[in-house]
Amino acid sequence: MKRKPSLLLAASLAVFWLVLNDSVAPTDLLVAALVAVVVPLFAAPLKPPGGPVRKPAVVARLVLRVGHDVIASALQVGRGALQPRSRPPRGVFISVPLELRDTHGLAALAVIATVVPGSLWTELAPDRSAVLLHVFGVDDEAAYVRDFKARYERPLMEIFE
Incomplete structure (x- = not known):
């Protein structure tokens, strides 16, 4: 068409x-x-074609979750910057394996990962199988990966795939 x-x-x-x-x-x-x-x-x-957005309730929950995470993370980062510590927060690169393949979903995931203070989307694998994130203050990388996938990737898969 x-x-x-x-x-x-x-x-x-x-x-x-x-x-x-x-x-x-x-x-x-x-x-x-x-x-x-x-x-x-x-x-x-x-002009790229529009993305297939399904399940408006999941979209609403994801928007609220991201909004909450942005505020909570901003407060945490602000608290960490204002309180003197003997050890500053450590930044690490974490590779998160991806199941999400839809280009619109990946774009949304990039925005989410970058808008939340303390995390930054740095690289997408050429085959889109993983994303490399730079994050601050993560002690358990495996728990961070599980949480990232559950909070952001799975809802985006419901919305776009």
Whole structure:
């Protein structure tokens, strides 16, 4: 199925063209209309297809979980930064094996892993079988992997696969 350019995008491009030129002369209106038609046509093949989002209840639970984790982790990182310690938190690289294969799900997982303070998505294996995360303050790597998969990967698999 061939996708059609967005009417909102076309209108926005035309308005943007007119604002940039600071004119509504007939020639500028003509060029704005041309830009509004031609640019979306050439850009349409670049737009990726939308992801198959299923199970809105799982999406809602995941959003709440990530929100909670962001706040809790930010407080923990802030507390660790403000309290003097004899030993600062140790950063480690942890490889997490993945079952998730959907590209939209992997993109969502990358955002989640990076938005939670204290963790950062650093590398995805070429075959998408594992992700390398940099995390702070992890004592038990196996428990972290189990928790990461249960909290984030499994719900994303329910949503996207």
